Amino acid sequence: MTGLLEITNLTKTYGSGEQAVQAVRNISLTADGGEFIAVIGPSGSGKTTLLAMVGGLLTPTDGKITVSGRDIARLSSSQLAEFRRQSIGYVFQANNLLPYLTARENLLVMRAIGAGRGASKERADQLLNELGLEKRANAAATELSGGERQRVAIARALMNDPELVLVDEPTASLDSSRGKQVVELLIEETKARNKLAIMVTHDLDMAVKADRIFEMRDGVLSEHTG
Amino acid sequence: MVGLLEIRRRKTQFALIASVFVLIAYLVMMINGLGIGLNQLAGSALLNMDADAFAYSSDAGRSVIRSELSQETVDSIQTAPGVDESAPLAYAAASYERSSGSISSAALIGYDPGTIAEPTVIDGRALTEDDQHGILADTTFLDESGLSIGDSLTVRLRLQAVELTIVGEIDEGAFFFQPAVYLLRSTLIDLKYGTALDGGGPVASVVLTQGDDTIRSGEGFELVDKQTAFDNIEGVAGQQSTVQALQGFGYIIGAMIVGVFFYVLTLQKIPQFGMLKALGASNRYIIGQLLIQVIVIAGIGIALSLPLAILTDRGLQSLPDSVPIAFTTSMFVTTCVALLVTALLGAIFSARQVLRVDPIIALGQQQ
Numbered sequence: 001m002t003g004l005l006e007i008t009n010l011t012k013t014y015g016s017g018e019q020a021v022q023a024v025r026n027i028s029l030t031a032d033g034g035e036f037i038a039v040i041g042p043s044g045s046g047k048t049t050l051l052a053m054v055g056g057l058l059t060p061t062d063g064k065i066t067v068s069g070r071d072i073a074r075l076s077s078s079q080l081a082e083f084r085r086q087s088i089g090y091v092f093q094a095n096n097l098l099p100y101l102t103a104r105e106n107l108l109v110m111r112a113i114g115a116g117r118g119a120s121k122e123r124a125d126q127l128l129n130e131l132g133l134e135k136r137a138n139a140a141a142t143e144l145s146g147g148e149r150q151r152v153a154i155a156r157a158l159m160n161d162p163e164l165v166l167v168d169e170p171t172a173s174l175d176s177s178r179g180k181q182v183v184e185l186l187i188e189e190t191k192a193r194n195k196l197a198i199m200v201t202h203d204l205d206m207a208v209k210a211d212r213i214f215e216m217r218d219g220v221l222s223e224h225t226g
Numbered sequence: 227m228v229g230l231l232e233i234r235r236r237k238t239q240f241a242l243i244a245s246v247f248v249l250i251a252y253l254v255m256m257i258n259g260l261g262i263g264l265n266q267l268a269g270s271a272l273l274n275m276d277a278d279a280f281a282y283s284s285d286a287g288r289s290v291i292r293s294e295l296s297q298e299t300v301d302s303i304q305t306a307p308g309v310d311e312s313a314p315l316a317y318a319a320a321s322y323e324r325s326s327g328s329i330s331s332a333a334l335i336g337y338d339p340g341t342i343a344e345p346t347v348i349d350g351r352a353l354t355e356d357d358q359h360g361i362l363a364d365t366t367f368l369d370e371s372g373l374s375i376g377d378s379l380t381v382r383l384r385l386q387a388v389e390l391t392i393v394g395e396i397d398e399g400a401f402f403f404q405p406a407v408y409l410l411r412s413t414l415i416d417l418k419y420g421t422a423l424d425g426g427g428p429v430a431s432v433v434l435t436q437g438d439d440t441i442r443s444g445e446g447f448e449l450v451d452k453q454t455a456f457d458n459i460e461g462v463a464g465q466q467s468t469v470q471a472l473q474g475f476g477y478i479i480g481a482m483i484v485g486v487f488f489y490v491l492t493l494q495k496i497p498q499f500g501m502l503k504a505l506g507a508s509n510r511y512i513i514g515q516l517l518i519q520v521i522v523i524a525g526i527g528i529a530l531s532l533p534l535a536i537l538t539d540r541g542l543q544s545l546p547d548s549v550p551i552a553f554t555t556s557m558f559v560t561t562c563v564a565l566l567v568t569a570l571l572g573a574i575f576s577a578r579q580v581l582r583v584d585p586i587i588a589l590g591q592q593q
Contacts, residue, residue, distance in 0.1 A: 057504055057585050078508060085506025096501040098228070100235035112227040113507040140235075156505075 003030040004163060004196050005054070010063035012049055012219075023049040025219040026063070031212070033163070034194045036187050038207035041216035047200045048168060050216065054198065055088050055166045056080040068163055085115045089157030089165040089195075091186070093172050096153070097141040103128060103152045104137040107159050115160035127155040131185065147178040154186055158193065165190050167199040171206055183209055228502075229515030233522060240523060243487045247527030248534070250483060251565050254476035255535040256551065258561050261469035263550035269459045270399025271335065271364070271406045273452065276342045277313075277434035280455040281447045288450060288458040290317050291402075294428035299446045303433045306444055310437035313341035314430030316414045319404060320383040325372035332367060333401035334381070336414030336430075343434050345408050350375040350394030358413050360393040367405035368395060383417050402459065477568045485572030488520060492576040496583055503585035513577045517570060524569035528562050 012024040023046040031037055039047045052058040053073075054065060057080075060073050072083055084090070097106045107124035128137050131151045136144060144152065150170060157165055167186060171179030183199070183206045190197040199210065207213050213224040233240045272280075272290075281303045286293035295303070295314070304312040316336035321329050337343035339353055345362060353360050368374060378391045390409065400406055411430065419427050435449065442449055450458070457463060492499075499512055535553065542549040 052586060055504070081503065081506050081508050083506075084504065088506070090504055092501065092504070096497070096504075098232075098498060098501075100232055101228075105231060109228060109502070110505065113502065113505060113511050115506060160506075 003032040004068060005029070005031045005198075006064070006066045007054070008064040008066075010050075010053065010065060011061050012046070012053060012058065013061040022219050024053070024060075024221075027219075027221045029214070029221065031196050031198075033196050034191060035196055035212060036190060036210045037196075037198045037212045037214065038210035039198065039200045039214045039216055039221070040202060040204060040207045042202065045216040046219040047216040050221070051166050051168055051198065051200050054164070055090060056083050085110075085113060086160060087163045089160065089162035091150070091153045091157045091165070091167040091170055093169040097144075097149055097156075099142050100140070102138050102140055103133055103144060103148075103155075106141060106152055107156050110156060110159040118161065119159045123159060124155070127158055128152075130189070131155050146174050147182065150174065150178075150182045151185065154182070154189065158189060158195075161193075162195065165195050165197040167197060169201055170199065171201065171203055176205075179203070179206065227515075229518040230522070233519060239491075240519070243484070244523045244526045244530075246483055246487070247480070247524055247569070248530045250476070250480040251528045251531035251561075252534050252538075254473065254480060254565060255531060255553075255558070255561055256538065257469065257472045257476050258557050259535065259539060259551040259553045260549075261466070261473065262554060262557055263552040264465050264469065265456075265462070266552050267400045267403045267550045268462045268465065269401055269456050271333070271401040272456055272459065274398045275434055275452070277436060277452060278438075279435045279449045279451050281433040281435060281449045284443065284446055284448050286448075288448070288455070289460065290431055290455075291460065293431050295430045295433065295447065296427075297429045300430055300433055302444055303435065303447050303449070306435075306442070306449070308437045308442075309435045311342050312433055312435045313338060313343035314411060314433050315343050316411050316418065316429075317401070317431040318383060318414060318418045319402065320381045320417075322371070322379050322381045324370070325377075330370065331404050332381070333404040333406045334383075334414055334417070335401065335406055335408050336411035337408060338411050341434075342436055345396040345398045347394040348397050350392070352394060353408070353410060355410070357393060358410060359388070359390050360409065361390045362394045362396045362408040363392045364399065364406045364408075365395060365397045366400055367407055368392075370405055381417075384420065386417070386420075388417060403461070477564060480565060481568035481572035483572070484520065484524065484569045485575050488516065488573050488576045489579065492516070492579045496579075499580055499583045500585045503583060509581055512580050516576055516580065517573060520569050520573045521566065524566050528565055532558065532562075 007027055007029040010024055010027040011022065014021045014023060027050065039050065041047045049058060053060050056072050065072050067087060075083060098109065104124050107127065108121065111119040125137065128134055131154060133148060133151055136148055141149065170182050170186065174182060186197065187209060201207055214221050215224060282288050282293040283295050283299065300314050318334045319331055320334050321331050324330055339355060347362060353362060373379060373392060375392050375395060378389050380387050380389050396408065398406060415429060502512055539551055539553055542551055
């Protein structure tokens, strides 16, 4: 059975010989649009490395990653940039908004860098409205609260209508109440758009809201069932 | 979009860089203006002469000061193949008294009326063959001397004092770093050599020629083109080398300053560049935004330095002993383009840094 995302025997090794460290060991996974997947694990377990490879930011040492049938592990750096621009929505751990831009302008960066599929001003306003930020659209990123910034980051991740939304520790810099709101919003927005979302987190309380939960330990991925 | 927005939102930061560039651009323009002004002082009168080539005596080493031509040699030059028109010219430096009483020097240029060596009169009248003691004074001479048309001046040469009267004004420039005064060649030869040689001595310093393919050497003479003649004016070569070195340093330092400023900014923005790359921005896009910022800042710097240079020139020209600075439109255009190019070259180091940024930095990881 083929899915939107297929990971087959994925491995990432740093260093070589006796110094070699396997951050990700022989991982396989299949997932489809509309699924919200959580990957939990302690720091250094390899979960962010896994996310980076799926997002085309790191080249695997071995194995295959296909997104909509395309093997991204074999793409050149410029092809990967194109892939990220068109097919990936990223919510970074520290949201990473451009501080000198407004909330709306941070979304429009996606249009500026050439993301297609209607990354327009109208879409930016629509997303800001849906995420309850219509009154903060013209506020500078530095004037937004932590929760508002994360919501802007979520909106930015959806601007290019990606196939895959990757979320790295979205609640790391938020209190539990805001963190819960952000995760629920993520789930709501990605499911409403039938996106496949993968969230990396160390927070079990957030992970249980996902459709599927995987645990990463010492580079090995295992799915929680039941 | 991102680059321009950043400039608008971080005005103070970029204004500081622009202000430094204003100073660099201003300095380079003043140096270039000095170069042109010095060249004009050295020999704009020569460059303005209506000639394709200049003939010197073969033993003069292409020096107008040392060149002395006999009538026979002048005749040979004037009948040389390819010479269509020609005119002998005499030169001497002499001292005179300004209206203020101070002593200064002038370049005396002797010519024959009705020849290609005759300057264009802009005020007053031209010399005729009867004007043995008449002179045409260049505008710079009148400004410096405080004299005007109709005034007489005493010129001293070879321990003799001769009174000459200004009958007309010309605008031919300076010669040998001195304001030029034109008089009849016969008068100047008399002044320079007296009657001691009884017609057997030099009759000219150089001969101006017009015609194609006249550059050659002949019996007792050497013909060179106008630019070569200018380059051989005493002191010009060294002066030009100095000015060119100053210009070069100005451009290099300007490029380095812009380069350093933008390099520091780039280093500060590495996390942002990493994030943009993680979102899918290409290197071309990010470097493009960087170059747009450089162009805007350099453009603002150049635009502000232009009126500064013009105002400075006006101020300097109003001084009693004016500084030899001159600006031309082509100089401004060339300088502006060169400054823009050097600014962009200075940004190369920043561009290289952008290429090296790893987007994984945006995730806070190290490979």
